Amino acid sequence: MDKIHLTFSQKIIVNVFRQVRIIKGNLVHQKYFFILKHEMQLSEFKYMIHDLGPYSYDLSGDVEYLLQNDILQKYDGQISVGNNILDKVDDIDLEEDEIEKKIAHISSFIQQLFDRTLVSEKNIELAGSILILLWDQEIYVKSEIWEKIKKWKPGFFSLIEFDSVWDILYHKKLISKEVYIPNNYIERLKCLNSGSKNAREYYRLIEKFFRYIFKNELNNFVLKEYWCDGNKKIDFSAENVAKKGIFKKMSKYSSSPINTIPILCKNQDRELFGSDLVESYELLNYEFSNIAFLTIRSFEHDQWILDEMTRFYRENDKKSIKKILFLLQDIDLIDMVEFRLRGIEPSGILKEKLRSVITNRNVVPCS
Incomplete structure (x- = not known):
């Protein structure tokens, strides 16, 4: 039986899952790869604004293909690398060692962000929604981002939750000082x-x-x-x-x-x-x-x-x-x-x- 040839984007997915082992659910892995794409400046995985934040049909299609061919496996909503994948594909190595090292580094960062800091799927969804408005829509006024998110899911997120996730993303350097600090001036003046x-x-x-x-x-x-x-x-x-x-x-x-x-x-x-x-x-x-x-x-x-x-x-x-x-x-x-x-x-x-x-x-x- 001929081995499966993976595209570059599919190789990235497999390498991420080899590093992370398990990612919980479709919502989480969509946000996971959205941050990875931005941090690595990848052209793969085009994202759009979805009801649940950033969503990529490219990523969804690749993951579904890898699941169908048992390169990835899904159990109880969690996705991980399948067994004996080297027997199924001709090659999973990326062309440059630096790319693999960067994936390993950023994957570790995102894993800690999701599991130890944001913790809940709700916070992860909120973080993804904030970041796609910042990165893809280039909306830098915090109050405008909050108004957009409220329209997506009225009553689902509270302002306290939004402020908390906003601060987390800044301290994790996913929101720049150039955006965070002037917005902070505005909030301080309003509260003074x-x-x-x-x-x-x-x-x-x-x-x-x-x-x-x-x-x-x-x-x-x-x-x-x-x-x-x-x-x-x-x-x-x-x-x-x-x-x-x-x-x-x-x-x-x-x-x-x-x-x-x-x-x-x-x-x-x-x-x-x-x-x-x-x-x-x-x-x-x-x-x-x-x-x-x-x-x-x-x-x-x-x-x-x-x-x-x-x-x-x-x-x-x-x-x-x-x-x-x-x-x-x-x-x-x-x-x-x-x-x-x-x-x-x-x-x-x-x-x-x-x-x-x-x-x-x-x-x-x-x-």
Whole structure:
């Protein structure tokens, strides 16, 4: 009887099962090979999004063929290598020793991940669903991934389970720092209470937001603490190193270079007062800058604030470029981080804010 000739993808499957011995069920081995494919950068096993996460018809067909020819065997839902397979196939060796070593290394990693860390099939399914959205769909905003998964299986996974598996995948280096850390900033800001008790944590977090959002425009952040009217104030400034974008354009048309951009942070649990804007404008004059930021948690009276900012902007007619205060709420900062995660330049939000101030019709321009 002629021996069976295996394709390269079938050889990979056999070598994996020789390393792992047994893999539980169809759901698990689909997720297993999905991670293997990514880590080894294999072109074999094309995957699609399925109700249960990543699924490959190529893999399913190969496994079924190997089962039918007793190269693999299935017992009680578990798949393992069959008996005396060397008598049935002409060759199971891969062309390069390095590939076999890599399969052995990655197989050991995945086995530990599944058996010791994720443990349950439910967690493995959830991990696979997260990873296919990250790797194949290139969705990097955590909240968007969660919304997608909820639509697949409404009520099946809890947010606590999702957060737990997300953290596991990061610590196992299956989610990169470039994705995990900015999403972590967003979650920390959403959970942080307003008020003076958490002021320092808020300032430090806002600095991280600015470093990430404007990583190509701002640098050399300096934290400043001072006393004003008996109250301790904290703000920071950044050096403008932009070679393009809104900071570069405003600096280009200014009578003097915009080297320093002050950032005033208010982790307040009250409405914004006119004095807050005055303080920000004074900071602009003190720093000899034409641009400043004021970050607050949220506000309700949008039009009043817009009117005040427009009035200030138009009262600076004598300057070659008028001074502008960018007022950013939590939602603005979160949007800009998510824009960058999607590969979109976040300064577009600033351009819209600037346009709103310049074209505000509720304020009569200064004569």
